[in-house]
Amino acid sequence: MEKQDIRICCSLGDEPARIVRSKDYDRLFILTDENTELHSLPLLKEALQDIPFTPVSIPAGDLHKNIDTLSSVWTALSQGGASRKSLLLNLGGGMVTDLGGFAAATFKRGIRYANLPTTLLSMVDAAVGGKTGINFCGLKNEVGAFCPADTVLICTQFLHTLDRRNLASGYAEMLKHGLISTRAHWAELLKRQPGDTSDAGQLTRLIEESVRIKERIVSQDPYEKGLRKALNLGHTVGHAFESFTFHTDHPALHGYAVAWGLVCELYLSARLTGFPTEALHQTTRFIHEHWGHLTFSCDDYPALYSLMLHDKKNTGGTINFTLLRDIGDIALNQTAGRDLIYEALDYYRETCE
Numbered sequence: 001m002e003k004q005d006i007r008i009c010c011s012l013g014d015e016p017a018r019i020v021r022s023k024d025y026d027r028l029f030i031l032t033d034e035n036t037e038l039h040s041l042p043l044l045k046e047a048l049q050d051i052p053f054t055p056v057s058i059p060a061g062d063l064h065k066n067i068d069t070l071s072s073v074w075t076a077l078s079q080g081g082a083s084r085k086s087l088l089l090n091l092g093g094g095m096v097t098d099l100g101g102f103a104a105a106t107f108k109r110g111i112r113y114a115n116l117p118t119t120l121l122s123m124v125d126a127a128v129g130g131k132t133g134i135n136f137c138g139l140k141n142e143v144g145a146f147c148p149a150d151t152v153l154i155c156t157q158f159l160h161t162l163d164r165r166n167l168a169s170g171y172a173e174m175l176k177h178g179l180i181s182t183r184a185h186w187a188e189l190l191k192r193q194p195g196d197t198s199d200a201g202q203l204t205r206l207i208e209e210s211v212r213i214k215e216r217i218v219s220q221d222p223y224e225k226g227l228r229k230a231l232n233l234g235h236t237v238g239h240a241f242e243s244f245t246f247h248t249d250h251p252a253l254h255g256y257a258v259a260w261g262l263v264c265e266l267y268l269s270a271r272l273t274g275f276p277t278e279a280l281h282q283t284t285r286f287i288h289e290h291w292g293h294l295t296f297s298c299d300d301y302p303a304l305y306s307l308m309l310h311d312k313k314n315t316g317g318t319i320n321f322t323l324l325r326d327i328g329d330i331a332l333n334q335t336a337g338r339d340l341i342y343e344a345l346d347y348y349r350e351t352c353e
C-alpha cells in the first residue's frame with residue numbers, strides 16, 4: 001500500500017490551497033455530512049481561496065454509512081462530471097472519510113482523494129491507514145477496500161466545534177495508542193482531560209504522536225496479517241460493549257466502549273501476560289473518571305460473552321485478544337476462556353464502585 005502524506009497543523013492557513021494546487025486534477029469535489037457542511041466547510045472554503053469545487057453533502061451518523069448514501073455520492077460525482085482525473089476531499093469524521101474513501105476507491109475504478117478529518121477519532125484513527133468502507137446487512141464495515149488517501153491534512157482548528165463526548169471518544173483511541181507505544185506517551189495522556197482543547201499546541205503535538213504510532217504499525221503490516229492487530233487492543237470486549245448498548249436508550253460512542261474494553265483487556269493482560277498491576281490500576285482509575293460507567297450485571301455476562309465469540313476477528317471458535325506484557329510490549333493472538341473473561345467483567349464492575 002502506498003504511503004500517505006500526512007500533514008498536521010493547528011490552523012488551516014493556505015495549506016488546503018497548496019495541497020490542492022499541487023495535484024493535477026480536472027474537477028474538485030468536497031464531501032461533507034450535514035454537520036461538517038455547517039461547521040467545517042466555511043473554514044475550508046475560506047482556506048481554498050477562489051479554487052472552485054462541487055459540494056456533495058450526505059446525512060450525518062453511522063446509520064447512513066450505507067449503500068444508499070454511497071450510491072448518492074457516486075451519483076453526485078457522475079452528474080458533476082467527475083473523471084478519472086478528479087479529486088475528492090473528504091471533510092468530516094470517520095463516517096465521511098470511510099464512505100468517501102470507498103466512493104473514491106470505486107468510482108471509475110478509483111479516483112484520488114484526500115482526507116480532512118474533523119473529529120478527534122478520525123484524526124488519530126479513521127482517516128489514516130487506508131481502510132475504507134461501509135456498513136452492510138446490519139454488519140459494521142462489511143464492504144470496503146484498502147485504499148490510502150493521497151494526503152491527510154489534520155488540522156485541530158476543526159475540533160473547536162466538536163462536542164465533549166466526541167472528543168472523549170477520540171481520546172480513548174489515543175490512550176490505546178499510548179498503551180501500545182511508550183510509558184512516556186501513556187503517562188502524558190493520563191495527565192490531561194480528554195475533552196480539553198484549550199492548549200492547541202500541546203493537543204496538536206499529542207495527536208501527531210498518536211498518528212505516527214498508527215502510521216508506523218500500518219506501514220509494517222498494511223493488510224492486517226499480524227502487527228496491525230495491535231490496534232485492536234480494547235476492541236474485543238469494546239465491540240461487545242458497543243453492541244450491548246446498541247439497542248438501548250443510550251448507545252455508547254465507539255471510543256467509550258473501547259475505553260471500557262481497555263479496562264477488561266488490561267486486566268486479562270495482567271492475569272495472562274504479566275502486565276504490571278500498577279499501570280492497570282492507574283489506567284482503570286483514569287478511564288472510570290473520564291468515560292463514566294457502563295452498567296450491567298452478572299446476568300448479562302453470557303450475552304456479552306456471546307458477542308465476543310461472534311467478533312469477526314476470531315477464527316476457529318476461540319476469542320482472539322491483543323494483550324500487553326507491558327506498556328509498548330504487545331502480545332498478539334492471545335486467547336482467554338470464559339471464566340477468565342467473566343473475571344475481567346467482575347473487575348470492571350468492582351472498580352466502578
Ligand SMILES: NC(=O)c1ccc[n+]([C@@H]2O[C@H](COP(=O)([O-])OP(=O)(O)OC[C@H]3O[C@@H](n4cnc5c(N)ncnc54)[C@H](O)[C@@H]3O)[C@@H](O)[C@H]2O)c1
Binds near residue numbers: 062098119161163254
Ligand atoms: N477506517 C478506519 O480505520 C476506521 C478506524 C476507526 C473508526 N472508523 C469509522 O469511523 C466512524 C466513526 O468516526 P467518528 O467518531 O468520527 O464519527 P462521525 O463521523 O459519525 O462523527 C461524529 C459526529 O460528529 C459530527 N462532526 C464531525 N466533525 C465535527 C465538527 N468538527 N464539529 C461538529 N460536529 C462534527 C458528525 O456529523 C457526527 O454527527 C465509524 O464509522 C467507524 O467505523 C474507521
Ligand SMILES: [Zn+2]
Binds near residue numbers: 125173235254258
Ligand atoms: Zn476503534
